[in-house]
Amino acid sequence: MEPILELESARLVLRQWRDSDLPEFARMCADPQVMRYFPAPLDRLESAALIGRIRGHFAEYGFGLWALERKDSGEFIGLTGLLNVGFEADFTPAVEIGWRLAREHWGLGFASEAAWTALRCGFDRLQLEQIVAFTTEANLASQKVMQAIGMHYDPAADFQHPRLAADDPLRHHVLYRITRAQWLDTLHG
Numbered sequence: 001m002e003p004i005l006e007l008e009s010a011r012l013v014l015r016q017w018r019d020s021d022l023p024e025f026a027r028m029c030a031d032p033q034v035m036r037y038f039p040a041p042l043d044r045l046e047s048a049a050l051i052g053r054i055r056g057h058f059a060e061y062g063f064g065l066w067a068l069e070r071k072d073s074g075e076f077i078g079l080t081g082l083l084n085v086g087f088e089a090d091f092t093p094a095v096e097i098g099w100r101l102a103r104e105h106w107g108l109g110f111a112s113e114a115a116w117t118a119l120r121c122g123f124d125r126l127q128l129e130q131i132v133a134f135t136t137e138a139n140l141a142s143q144k145v146m147q148a149i150g151m152h153y154d155p156a157a158d159f160q161h162p163r164l165a166a167d168d169p170l171r172h173h174v175l176y177r178i179t180r181a182q183w184l185d186t187l188h189g
Contacts, residue, residue, distance in 0.1 A: 002062060003058050003059070003062045003063070004062060004063050004121060004126075006066075007066065007118070007121055008071075008117070009114060009116070010113065011070065011071055011072065011110070012068055012069065012070060012077075012114050013071060014066035014067070014069075014081065014114060014117055014118065016058070017054060017055060021067050021076050022051065024102070025047050025067075025076065026048070028101075028102040029041060029100075030044075030047075034101075034102065034103055037135060037136045037138065037139040038170075039168070039170065057084070063122075064081050064082065065082075065083060065098065066081045067079055068101070068110070070105075070110075077102050077105040078099065078100050078102055079098075079099065079100050080100075080114035080117075080118050081097070082095050082096070082097055082118055082121070082122050082126070082131065083095065083098065084096075085132070088162070089159050089162065090157060091177075094130070094131075095126075095130075096131070096132050096133055097115055097122070097133050097149075098133065099111045099114060106141075111145045112145050112148040112149055115148075123180045123183050123184075129180055130177055130180070131177070131178055132175060132177050133175075133176045133177075134159075135174060136171075136173055136174075137172050137173070137174050147176075150178055150183060152177055153175075153176050154176065154177050155174075157177075158175060159175065160172060160173070
């Protein structure tokens with residue numbers, strides 16, 4: 001499949017990664033507030049490695065986590081996109097939607113706008129039947145984005161993240177889902 005290189009929403013461009021994104025991405029991933037629901041902040045080398053893995057996902061599957069750019073300023077503000085879940089759980093195999101934004105861009109609706117754009121790509125262009133999202137139980141801001149884009153909480157599918165230690169307070173995760181039929185209902189409802 002030919003990679004989906006760029007998507008647009010009203011205020012954002014979801015695009016391929018540029019080498020020039022690394023300084024801002026590394027700054028964002030080193031921010032303890034941005035990373036508080038992840039195991040640890042990332043240093044510059046870890047951030048560069050993550051961009052490499054994202055590029056590899058695009059090369060292999062044709063989609064992934066796009067770099068987010070504001071149309072009004074051209075500023076890099078984070079990432080949003082779709083990726084294959086990289087661990088085994090009761091709900092896998094699955095494609096998840098995810099996002100991470102620099103703190104100064106929180107609260108402006110960018111996460112929901114970009115996530116909605118990625119959902120549309122997943123259902124329209126990739127012809128996915130379902131998309132999932134998950135986060136640690138305490139991450140209410142991400143759960144609000146999941147709800148805002150029409151996803152439904154599936155309490156029976158809550159799980160212990162297999163890549164986190166048994167005593168890690170972030171290990172318990174909640175799962176949200178949306179099917180193509182539910183997404184179409186939100187469009188027409």
